[in-house]
Amino acid sequence: MEKSLIVCLIISLNNHIMRQALLIFAFLPYLLSAQAENTEGRAFQFNGGLIGGATVSQIHGDGIGGFNKVGFNLGATIEIGRRGKKNIQLGIAYNQKGSKKPPNPPEDYDTWKYRFTYIDIPITMSYSYKIFDILVGLQPSILLAAEEDFYGVAWDPTGLPIKKYDLGAVLGIRTVYGNHSHLFARVTQSILAIAPRPETPTGTPRWNNRMLNMTVEVGVSYMFSQLDN
Numbered sequence: 494m495e496k497s498l499i500v501c502l503i504i505s506l507n508n509h510i511m512r513q514a515l516l517i518f519a520f521l522p523y524l525l526s527a528q529a530e531n532t533e534g535r536a537f538q539f540n541g542g543l544i545g546g547a548t549v550s551q552i553h554g555d556g557i558g559g560f561n562k563v564g565f566n567l568g569a570t571i572e573i574g575r576r577g578k579k580n581i582q583l584g585i586a587y588n589q590k591g592s593k594k595p596p597n598p599p600e601d602y603d604t605w606k607y608r609f610t611y612i613d614i615p616i617t618m619s620y621s622y623k624i625f626d627i628l629v630g631l632q633p634s635i636l637l638a639a640e641e642d643f644y645g646v647a648w649d650p651t652g653l654p655i656k657k658y659d660l661g662a663v664l665g666i667r668t669v670y671g672n673h674s675h676l677f678a679r680v681t682q683s684i685l686a687i688a689p690r691p692e693t694p695t696g697t698p699r700w701n702n703r704m705l706n707m708t709v710e711v712g713v714s715y716m717f718s719q720l721d722n
Contacts (some may be wrong), residue, residue: 498513498690503710504557512525519544532611534591537572537573537575538575538718539569540571540699541571541712541717541718542641542673543563544567544568544569544713544715545566545595546566546584546710546711547566548588548590548708549564550562550564550568550590550706550707551556552585552673552702552707553683553702554686554690554702554704554705555592555699555701556698560612560708560709561592562590562591562606563622564588565588566586566588566589566710566712567586568584568613569585569586570584570585570714571583571584571717574691579618579620579621580619581617581619582628583615584615584616586612586615587637588610588612590608592606593605593606599710601696604645605644605699607639607699608642609639609706610638610640611706612635612637612640613632614632615630615663616630616631616633617629618630622647625666626666626668627664627665627666628664628677629664630662630681631661631684632659632660632662633643633659634659634660634706635658636657636659638650641653648678652690653704654688654705656687658675661706662681662682663680664680664681667714669720670713673719674713674714675716676713677710677714678710679709679712680707680708681706681707681708681710682705682706683707687706688704
């Protein structure tokens with residue numbers, strides 16, 4: 494009973510976070526060029542923009558290894574900071590994760606894949622170092638769909654007990670490209686398991702341990718206001 498109550502509270506909290514994030518980004522156009530005055534004058538700034546790129550992923554606990562699943566990510570971001578070496582980024586993005594077992598001929602022609610689609614809400618801090626920024630942060634995520642394709646025919650809802658939320662760590666790097674854009678690369682990994690260990694000690698061929706999302710993402714962000722180089 495207590496465990497069920499805790500799970501319900503966690504899900505409710507994640508839904509609340511999701512609603513708040515969507516509310517913030519609903520007002521994104523009004524924040525794009527907003528600047529807050531302080532005693533130093535125009536030192537505290539907001540800048541909004543769009544992000545997009547490719548996601549390659551794998552799942553710890555699916556019985557295979559390798560970043561073989563290819564998807565995409567697309568969303569929006571707000572950057573908050575002073576004219577210095579540290580900024581904060583708040584984002585929201587549609588992201589396709591999962592895993593894929595590629596065929597290995599001539600002995601093994603078997604192939605299958607998982608596709609887990611999330612709304613990610615990355616919250617990071619950037620630290621400037623020469624021409625690069627180092628990005629470090631956390632990423633709550635809300636699961637939109639968990640699907641599997643074992644026969645190469647169609648995506649079906651998975652039978653795995655995938656949780657409706659995820660919490661991951663983010664580590665990345667970016668560099669300025671032009672007056673409005675960054676090129677970025679980042680890795681993410683679940684901190685909390687998205688599925689528990691299977692009840693049987695050996696598990697199944699496609700689920701043999703607690704599951705964690707792991708991604709490598711590359712892409713570009715376009716900011717509506719000009720960047721301070």
